[in-house]
Amino acid sequence: MTKRILIVGGGYVGLYTALRLERKLRRRLGRGEVELTIVDPESYMTYQPFLPEAAAGNLEPRHVTIPLRRALKHTRLIVGRVTSIDHAQHTARVEIVEGEDWPVRYDLLVVALGSVSRTLPVPGLAENGIGFKTIEEAIHLRNRVLGLLDRAASTRDPDECRRSLTYVVVGGGFAGVEALAELADMTEDALRYLPELPAKPRWVLVEATGRILPEVGEEMGRYTVDELRRQGIEVLLNTRLESAENCRIVLSDGQEFDAATLVWTAGVKPHPMLRDTDLPLDEKGRVKTEPTLTVEGHRDVFAAGDNAAVPDLTDPGAFCAPNAQHAVRQAKVLADNIVATLTGQQLKPYRHAYAGSVASLGLHRGVAQVYGVKLRGLPAWFMHRTYHLARVPTFNRKVRVMADWTLALFFHREMVALGRLQNPYEEFRLAAGRKQGTLTAAESAQTAKEPAQPSAEATSARASS
Numbered sequence: 001m002t003k004r005i006l007i008v009g010g011g012y013v014g015l016y017t018a019l020r021l022e023r024k025l026r027r028r029l030g031r032g033e034v035e036l037t038i039v040d041p042e043s044y045m046t047y048q049p050f051l052p053e054a055a056a057g058n059l060e061p062r063h064v065t066i067p068l069r070r071a072l073k074h075t076r077l078i079v080g081r082v083t084s085i086d087h088a089q090h091t092a093r094v095e096i097v098e099g100e101d102w103p104v105r106y107d108l109l110v111v112a113l114g115s116v117s118r119t120l121p122v123p124g125l126a127e128n129g130i131g132f133k134t135i136e137e138a139i140h141l142r143n144r145v146l147g148l149l150d151r152a153a154s155t156r157d158p159d160e161c162r163r164s165l166t167y168v169v170v171g172g173g174f175a176g177v178e179a180l181a182e183l184a185d186m187t188e189d190a191l192r193y194l195p196e197l198p199a200k201p202r203w204v205l206v207e208a209t210g211r212i213l214p215e216v217g218e219e220m221g222r223y224t225v226d227e228l229r230r231q232g233i234e235v236l237l238n239t240r241l242e243s244a245e246n247c248r249i250v251l252s253d254g255q256e257f258d259a260a261t262l263v264w265t266a267g268v269k270p271h272p273m274l275r276d277t278d279l280p281l282d283e284k285g286r287v288k289t290e291p292t293l294t295v296e297g298h299r300d301v302f303a304a305g306d307n308a309a310v311p312d313l314t315d316p317g318a319f320c321a322p323n324a325q326h327a328v329r330q331a332k333v334l335a336d337n338i339v340a341t342l343t344g345q346q347l348k349p350y351r352h353a354y355a356g357s358v359a360s361l362g363l364h365r366g367v368a369q370v371y372g373v374k375l376r377g378l379p380a381w382f383m384h385r386t387y388h389l390a391r392v393p394t395f396n397r398k399v400r401v402m403a404d405w406t407l408a409l410f411f412h413r414e415m416v417a418l419g420r421l422q423n424p425y426e427e428f429r430l431a432a433g434r435k436q437g438t439l440t441a442a443e444s445a446q447t448a449k450e451p452a453q454p455s456a457e458a459t460s461a462r463a464s465s
């Protein structure tokens with residue numbers, strides 16, 4: 001009888017697990033003894049560490065995504081959203097579009113949903129903030145930042161100019177620091193084309209604790225603060241965002257100012273869909289797993305990555321941190337343990353001591369701590385690029401990323417704000433004599449299918465068009 005393996009989520013864990021299973025189970029897949037299915041709302045995996053470079057225009061956004069159909073030759077892809085899992089019935093429900101929802105049966109399940117931004121009930125945050133976890137957010141931010149530079153250069157209102165030129169990033173982890181450093185670098189580059197700009201862009205990093213980039217250690221974290229400040233970025237430690245209503249930023253240190261852009265990267269939480277499953281969750285909402293990556297109490301369910309509480313065998317009592325380093329390595333062990341389950345062999349535990357981290361702080365600047373070796377500046381930046389080039393999946397993407405970087409050596413990055421990408425129907429609607437703000441049938445259909453976007457999206461589309 002065919003064994004049906006269902007992978008929920010086609011990110012790091014999902015893609016790497018499927019790639020390894022395709023290799024290890026090639027003959028069984030060919031004979032129809034095993035069937036591999038992956039479900040993801042997108043038909044591509046996003047290589048998240050490259051998002052800051054995509055946002056800053058050093059990399060073409062499509063090159064930081066890996067098309068699942070092309071990468072996985074022997075896996076069936078369902079582009080849809082898993083809305084619930086009833087493991088007692090070995091069934092996941094998949095929503096393709098609103099109103100079309102069907103069950104997918106499985107024998108073995110891999111839960112690889114990752115995480116979502118962890119928000120707090122800060123007034124105005126949901127309306128005016130944007131996260132930094134998806135390629136769409138990266139593209140949007142690039143257009144928004146460039147669009148606001150254009151607006152600041154054109155407006156005659158000094159308040160509007162100041163507001164447009166103020167960018168706030170909340171959260172001093174990987175995502176926040178790299179996004180801020182790369183985007184600030186991009187605005188610096190853009191200034192050469194904007195001699196009429198009356199003021200310099202203001203970049204503010206707000207971090208609730210006393211340090212940033214904990215992944216690179218305390219000393220390198222301090223170096224990062226100094227380096228960012230040297231670049232003119234305001235780094236506010238031990239400071240919280242209290243309110244962001246009407247784009248008025250209120251901080252816990254008493255500062256108040258207007259900012260047209262607010263990026264929220266203050267941590268992640270496990271995917272909320274896990275609550276619609278009958279799998280065991282811990283108090284943080286992560287799926288509880290054994291060191292073998294099987295879910296507690298279930299030999300036929302596996303979980304890994306950001307959505308799983310995987311015991312860290314190198315640090316008894318602790319759990320593996322949510323990062324790509326663990327996700328990739330866990331996927332390898334997970335795939336091997338699925339093969340062991342199918343062949344009746346013993347499962348192996350996951351054990352990996354965190355090797356350290358590398359982060360980019362803009363062009364030719366970086367910080368790293370790997371196996372205790374501390375690097376800063378150009379060597380760290382070079383290491384960041386080399387490491388991620390080696391890591392990005394598929395030969396195709398490695399070549400394209402390399403080509404983007406090589407071209408960037410000879411030509412400056414593109415500084416065009418394509419803000420209308422968010423509202424492509426507008427131009428034709430005006431040509432057809434329709435009132436602004438009326439939805440076309442196509443838009444209505446699109447809106448019905450898509451989840452609600454934060455209103456900042458709409459604000460931005462107006463801002464940058």
Ligand SMILES: Cc1cc2nc3c(=O)[nH]c(=O)nc-3n(C[C@H](O)[C@H](O)[C@H](O)COP(=O)(O)OP(=O)(O)OC[C@H]3O[C@@H](n4cnc5c(N)ncnc54)[C@H](O)[C@@H]3O)c2cc1C
Pocket residue numbers: 008009010011012013014039040041042044045046048049050051052080081082083112113114115132133134174175271273304305306307322323324325326327358
């Ligand atoms: C900007 C940024 C930079 C980063 N840089 C680094 C770095 O330098 N080093 C490092 O170690 N880590 C880094 N990380 C963290 C790293 O990317 C994550 O830890 C890693 O992606 C986790 O892998 P995952 O498979 O658990 O989740 P993901 O890779 O996020 O995959 C989850 C998948 O589930 C899919 N999904 C969501 N909902 C559903 C649903 N309902 N049904 C089906 N599928 C669904 C998603 O579309 C996604 O494809 C960074 C993260 C960000 C955001």
